Each structure stands twice: as structure tokens, then as C-alpha cells.
Amino acid sequence: MKTRKKLILALGITLFSTLLVACGTSNGNKKEEGNKAKESSVKLNTDGQFPIIAEGEELTLSIMAPGIGLAEWKDMPTLQEYMKITGIETTYVTPPDADFPTKLNLAFAADDLSDIIYGAGSNALTSAMEIDYGSQGILVALEEFITPEIMPNFAKLVEEDPTILKSITTPDGHVYTLPMLSRGGTAIWPAGPMWYNGEWLDNLGVKELPKTTDEFYDLLVRFRDEDPNGNGKKDEIPLTDVEMNSSRLWFMGAFGMKVKGIQEDDGKVSYTPMSENYKAFLEYMNKLYTEGLLDKEVYSQSGDQKKAKGQNNQLGLFPDWFSFFTTGRGEEGALNDPMFQPLTSEISPEPVVAGSARLSRGAFAVTKDNPSVEASLRWVDYFYSVEGARFLEQGPDGFLWESAKTKDGEEVRVFTPEVDLNDTESSRGKITPAFGLTTPNIVVDQELIRKSADEEPDTAFRDWVNKETKEKIEPIAEVAFPLLYLTKEENDKVSANATDLATYTEEMEAKFITGVTSFDEWDKYVKTIESMGVEEYIATYQAAYDRWAAN
The missing domain is CATH 3.40.190.10 (Periplasmic binding protein-like II)
Incomplete structure (x- = not known):
């Protein structure tokens, strides 16, 4: 060769x-x-x-x-x-x-x-x-x-x-x-953001989003008590999620954490689920749950059940990739649903959120x-x-799109007649493997396909989402732990107790938030984590981080 x-x-x-x-x-x-x-x-x-x-x-x-x-x-x-x-x-x-x-x-x-x-x-x-x-x-x-x-x-x-x-x-x-x-x-999103119900904000005359945990609590109380959906029933759910899987990241940031697990700060590696910051997060979420501000079905509902509530206009704040996936209002309606503004608290006066490694x-x-x-x-x-x-994402001419010319002679791409304009992604998923997979390519904001040659593609929603991201997330986003490799020996060490740690802390998180377990049990909870080999777990990641940083 x-x-x-x-x-x-x-x-x-x-x-x-x-x-x-x-x-x-x-x-x-x-x-x-x-x-x-x-x-x-x-x-x-x-x-x-x-x-x-x-x-x-x-x-x-x-x-x-x-x-x-x-x-x-x-x-x-x-x-x-x-x-x-x-x-x-x-x-x-x-x-x-x-x-x-x-x-x-x-x-x-x-x-x-x-x-x-x-x-x-x-x-x-x-x-x-x-x-x-x-x-x-x-x-x-x-x-x-x-x-x-x-x-x-x-x-x-x-x-x-x-x-x-x-x-x-x-x-x-x-x-x-x-x-x-x-x-x-x-690209900086670590997961789908959270979105406020813009109709509720309008109905309550809210002009500025909360920036602290206290202000956020006050808004959720108004969502619960002031009938923002206007149907005369007390059916409002101020905040929802499915097992806290999406919202956890955004709320932990208010207490100085970027992730539930291994986190690096100024070169020091820690395990956040045993920290006092994490305890403060749990106490706050328990307060929301106890007072009916966090969905009582947060640990029992499915994603489809969450969306059904959204389409029934019962949700004040909810996670999803885009708000209209939950509300069903479409992109135009979603332009009125502001992205969650990351919060601060007495514990963490500066906002922080986890950022994707991209x-x-x-x-x-x-x-x-x-x-x-x-x-x-x-x-x-x-x-x-x-x-x-x-080419990978949109395919060749004649399937998802076809070439056309505007009245000014500019060559553009328009959807083919066979494409359902209300569900273009289903058509795209039939022509390319770049659909729902981790594909080897660079992902950028591509020029959109038009509905007709002389109708400019509507980029209003994408532009707005990018603007919200740039203003609210990018300035404070930090990667929780660098994307690095463990050696085989290190991987053998952490894999032995990684699953047990994750399972135990997830189970206890739900119990603390829902009040099944009292915070009087916190010290016992921490000692249990310690007994599961967390010290060696942290030390292994610290060694891997030190090696990565040195190189």
C-alpha cells in the first residue's frame, strides 16, 4: 500500500x-x-x-x-x-x-x-x-x-x-x-429544552420570565390557582415531565450542577447525587410536588399521556424538543411558547446548564x-x-425534492408532489439513512426545501429557536465531563458499580421528591452510596480526566 x-x-x-x-x-x-x-x-x-x-x-x-x-x-x-x-x-x-x-x-x-x-x-x-x-x-x-x-x-x-x-x-x-x-x-442542547405555555403567560399578563427559583415558584402557584387556560376548572398542571428525565438537567443547574452523575469543576471530579447541592435540588422539587405544582403523575405517566395533557391545554411548563410536539399547535403557535430561562438560587447565584459536547x-x-x-x-x-x-439528509433530485426556478430565474428546491407537507419527515425517512441514527457526518442548519418555487421558505421558527438558544443557553452551557475514553482496566473498575449506583440514586430521587422517603434519611442515603464503592468510582474518573487534560 x-x-x-x-x-x-x-x-x-x-x-x-x-x-x-x-x-x-x-x-x-x-x-x-x-x-x-x-x-x-x-x-x-x-x-x-x-x-x-x-x-x-x-x-x-x-x-x-x-x-x-x-x-x-x-x-x-x-x-x-x-x-x-x-x-x-x-x-x-x-x-x-x-x-x-x-x-x-x-x-x-x-x-x-x-x-x-x-x-x-x-x-x-x-x-x-x-x-x-x-x-x-x-x-x-x-x-x-x-x-x-x-x-x-x-x-x-x-x-x-x-x-x-x-x-x-x-x-x-x-x-x-x-x-x-x-x-x-x-447543537449545544444536552436534551430537549423546556417550554412555557405562551397562552397562559399572556392570560396572566406575565411580561418577564422568572430567573430565580423563588420567582419560578411564584409563577407555578399562579398557574395552579388563577385558571390560565380559562376553562373554569382547576385542571391546570403547572409543571410536568416523564420521570424527570428531561427537566432534571435544567433544574439541577439552578443548584450549581450540570448532570446527575460524574461532573468536573476546575479539574476536580465529583459524584453529584451525594452532594449538598443535589439535596437542595431534591428539597425544592419535593416542595413543588407536595404543593401540586409538579405533576402528581410525573413518575407514572408515559410520553403520550404527557402529550395528551398538552393538547388539552393543561400544561404550564413541559419538556420536549419543540413545544408543538406536546401542544399540537404547530410551528406558528410555538413561536409564542418561550424557552425556559435557566434559574439561579441562593446556592448558585450564577446560572449554569449542561452543554452538549456536540x-x-x-x-x-x-x-x-x-x-x-x-x-x-x-x-x-x-x-x-x-x-x-x-445530500445525505435530503437525498437526490426527484424524491423528497425537485429542482425549480423562481420567477427571477433562481434555482431552488421544492417538495415533490408526493410529499405530505404536514409530515415531511416521514417522506425523508424513506429515502435516507440519516433519520434517527448517529450518522457519520456534520450536522448543520441546511437551507430549507420550499413548498413552491416563489414561496420563500419559512425560517421564522428555526430562527427564533436558534435565537432563544443563543441568548439563554449558549452563554452558560458547560460540558459536565469531557468526552474521553477509559482504559480497559478503568472501565472494568467503574462498570462493576455504575449500574448499581445509577439504579439506586434514580430510585431514591423519586422517593425523596414524592415524599415517600423523608430527608431525615439523607445521611443514610449518602452512606449507602459510599458503601457501593463510589470513592474508587470517582478516583477512576479523576485519573482518566487528569490523563485527558495532560494530553
């Missing part, structure tokens, strides 16, 4: 050198040997353009990925067209998304892997699996291919933001998976029997460009 020019990045060189030295020379050499890419006899075009393979050559790549279920991958126009563009045939193994982690593990165990693992995400293709199967040579190390010649789009992103490379490099100095990179206007690992991996690693990476690199991401 021809010699490949390395990506010349000062930080990149320092990072790899430091990591390899840290692993030990002999160990590093051993793993390097086990991760060499398979030699390929397939000739590729050398100009870096499409098609990827040279004239007269043939190449077929098999892909294993989660199936969402709207369409078979072999029938997706985006993938069919991309085969024509690249000259590479692709075949697919796509077990249902819910079964994918099990099917992937079985494929590894049986040595029956496809050439490419696509869209798995870190829940299915975990960091521990990357390190384990990478060290065995089952997953191919990719760092030598991240060059301007082979992956010009991804290499450019890494050059602009070296933390990308840092976040996908394992402790043995290798890159085994490529990420999804989120760069859109809402990077998701495990999106693309190459396995040991792949017939051409270089071709595979050139195949995926296109999607790390804005143009390629748009």
Missing part, C-alpha cells in the same frame, strides 16, 4: 506522541501491529474526485447498521444514487434499531462482521468495545487515513477543531470510530476484512462537507 502523508497538525502530533508514549513503547508497537489495515488490490482514482474507484475496477462494501423501519436501505434513493456517484456497490444488514446492540455483539462474537459498522452510536458500539476490538485488530485503526488526500473534509474539521481528534482517540493512541459532529443552531462517537467503524479501508473512508468523507451532509 502506498505511503500516506500524515496530517500535519501540531496538536495532533503532540496528542498521538504523548498517548503512545504513555502506553509504553512495546505495548504501543504491539497494538500498532494488530491494527494495520488489510492490503487492497482495488485501484482508486488519484484525483480525489468521484468516482472513488478507478475505471474498470469493482468494489462492494457490506454495511451493518440499525434499521429504523421506514424503508429498506437497498430501496433508499440516496444510497442508490451514491453508488452511481462513487462507483462502489453497497449491501446492507440492518436489524431493527431496538435489536441492534444484541445483533452487533453476536456479530463480533461469531466473527461475522460486515465491512463497515454504520450509525451504531456509542450505546451500541461502546467505548469499551472500541478499545477491546481495536486492540485485537478486529476494528481497524483509522488515524493514518485522516489526511487531506484521503479525507479532506474531515481533516479540515480536525484542523479547525483539534478537540475532535482528542475526543475520538483511545488511550492506546488510535482512532477506531468516526463521529457525528453537530454544528447547528441547537460530538457523538461510534458513528462509523471499519472492520478487519474490509477490502479497501481507503475507499471506505473516502466514501464517508463526503458527508463531512456541508454539500455532502445536505
Whole structure:
């Protein structure tokens, strides 16, 4: 295989050198040997353009990925067209998304892997699996291919933001998976935000959103007592969620925490569920629950039941990706539902919220029997460009959209007649794999498809959401803990009690908030956590953080 020019990045060189030295020379050499890419006899075009393979050559790549279920991958126009563009045939193994982690593990165990693992995400293709199967040579190390010649789009992103490379490099100095990179206007969201019911605010004459926990409490009391939905019934639910899974992050910020779990502050790692800050959060939520301000069904209802209440105009504040998903009022109605303003309290006078790392690992991996690693990476690199991401998300001309010209002669994209304009996402999910998966590409705010050539796309809602995000979340968002890898030994240490800790603290959170367990039991609760090995748990993450920070 021809010699490949390395990506010349000062930080990149320092990072790899430091990591390899840290692993030990002999160990590093051993793993390097086990991760060499398979030699390929397939000739590729050398100009870096499409098609990827040279004239007269043939190449077929098999892909294993989660199936969402709207369409078979072999029938997706985006993938069919991309085969024509690249000259590479692709075949697919796509077990249902819910079964994918099990099917992937079985494929590894049986040595029956496809050439490419696509869209798995870190829940299915975990960091521990990357390190384990990478060290065995089952997953191919990719760092030598991240060059301007082979992956010009991804290499450019890494050059602009070296933390990308840092976040996908394992402790043995290798890159085994490529990420999804989120760069859109809402990429900083750690989860769906919370939204106020704008109609209720208008009916109560509320001009300014609460900024402290005391002001927020007062508003919830008004939601409960002043009939803001105007039906003459006391059926209002000031605040709701499903098991606190979405709202927890936003309220914990008012008490100086970014996450329920491992958190880093100024280089020190802690476990927040045993902190006094967390106790204050629980006491506050217990007060809301006890006084009928937090939904009494918060721990028993489903997401659909929550939405039914929203569509019945019973909710004052609720979490969702967008408010109209809960209320059913559409984007225009949602423009009147302001995003939650993060709160402060006596414990935390400065607001803080968890921020997304804007990077998701495990999106693309190459396995040991792949017939051409270089071709595979050139195949995926296109999607790390804005143009390629748009192709992946919207597909080729004639399916989701078609070309049209405005009266001024400008060429634009309009939805095809077959697309239901009230449910465009269902149509999109049938033409592309970039639907509900952690796909290997850059995600940006794309130019919207128009309903008709001379009707400007309505970006009002997206612009408003981005503005709310920029004003309320971006200035105070902090990543709770950096996206890093644990060594195999470290992972073995934390995995032994991670599940037990999470299960116990979630159970006790519900009991404290609903009043089933008194706060007189707090010391006993903390001692139980201590008895579950939390000290070693924290120390392990501290060591991993220190190593990450040093590199």
C-alpha cells in the first residue's frame, strides 16, 4: 500500500506522541501491529474526485447498521444514487434499531462482521468495545487515513477543531470510530429544552420570565390557582415531565450542577447525587410536588399521556424538543411558547446548564476484512462537507425534492408532489439513512426545501429557536465531563458499580421528591452510596480526566 502523508497538525502530533508514549513503547508497537489495515488490490482514482474507484475496477462494501423501519436501505434513493456517484456497490444488514446492540455483539462474537459498522452510536458500539476490538485488530485503526488526500473534509474539521481528534482517540493512541459532529443552531442542547405555555403567560399578563427559583415558584402557584387556560376548572398542571428525565438537567443547574452523575469543576471530579447541592435540588422539587405544582403523575405517566395533557391545554411548563410536539399547535403557535430561562438560587447565584459536547462517537467503524479501508473512508468523507451532509439528509433530485426556478430565474428546491407537507419527515425517512441514527457526518442548519418555487421558505421558527438558544443557553452551557475514553482496566473498575449506583440514586430521587422517603434519611442515603464503592468510582474518573487534560 502506498505511503500516506500524515496530517500535519501540531496538536495532533503532540496528542498521538504523548498517548503512545504513555502506553509504553512495546505495548504501543504491539497494538500498532494488530491494527494495520488489510492490503487492497482495488485501484482508486488519484484525483480525489468521484468516482472513488478507478475505471474498470469493482468494489462492494457490506454495511451493518440499525434499521429504523421506514424503508429498506437497498430501496433508499440516496444510497442508490451514491453508488452511481462513487462507483462502489453497497449491501446492507440492518436489524431493527431496538435489536441492534444484541445483533452487533453476536456479530463480533461469531466473527461475522460486515465491512463497515454504520450509525451504531456509542450505546451500541461502546467505548469499551472500541478499545477491546481495536486492540485485537478486529476494528481497524483509522488515524493514518485522516489526511487531506484521503479525507479532506474531515481533516479540515480536525484542523479547525483539534478537540475532535482528542475526543475520538483511545488511550492506546488510535482512532477506531468516526463521529457525528453537530454544528447547528441547537447543537449545544444536552436534551430537549423546556417550554412555557405562551397562552397562559399572556392570560396572566406575565411580561418577564422568572430567573430565580423563588420567582419560578411564584409563577407555578399562579398557574395552579388563577385558571390560565380559562376553562373554569382547576385542571391546570403547572409543571410536568416523564420521570424527570428531561427537566432534571435544567433544574439541577439552578443548584450549581450540570448532570446527575460524574461532573468536573476546575479539574476536580465529583459524584453529584451525594452532594449538598443535589439535596437542595431534591428539597425544592419535593416542595413543588407536595404543593401540586409538579405533576402528581410525573413518575407514572408515559410520553403520550404527557402529550395528551398538552393538547388539552393543561400544561404550564413541559419538556420536549419543540413545544408543538406536546401542544399540537404547530410551528406558528410555538413561536409564542418561550424557552425556559435557566434559574439561579441562593446556592448558585450564577446560572449554569449542561452543554452538549456536540460530538457523538461510534458513528462509523471499519472492520478487519474490509477490502479497501481507503475507499471506505473516502466514501464517508463526503458527508463531512456541508454539500455532502445536505445530500445525505435530503437525498437526490426527484424524491423528497425537485429542482425549480423562481420567477427571477433562481434555482431552488421544492417538495415533490408526493410529499405530505404536514409530515415531511416521514417522506425523508424513506429515502435516507440519516433519520434517527448517529450518522457519520456534520450536522448543520441546511437551507430549507420550499413548498413552491416563489414561496420563500419559512425560517421564522428555526430562527427564533436558534435565537432563544443563543441568548439563554449558549452563554452558560458547560460540558459536565469531557468526552474521553477509559482504559480497559478503568472501565472494568467503574462498570462493576455504575449500574448499581445509577439504579439506586434514580430510585431514591423519586422517593425523596414524592415524599415517600423523608430527608431525615439523607445521611443514610449518602452512606449507602459510599458503601457501593463510589470513592474508587470517582478516583477512576479523576485519573482518566487528569490523563485527558495532560494530553
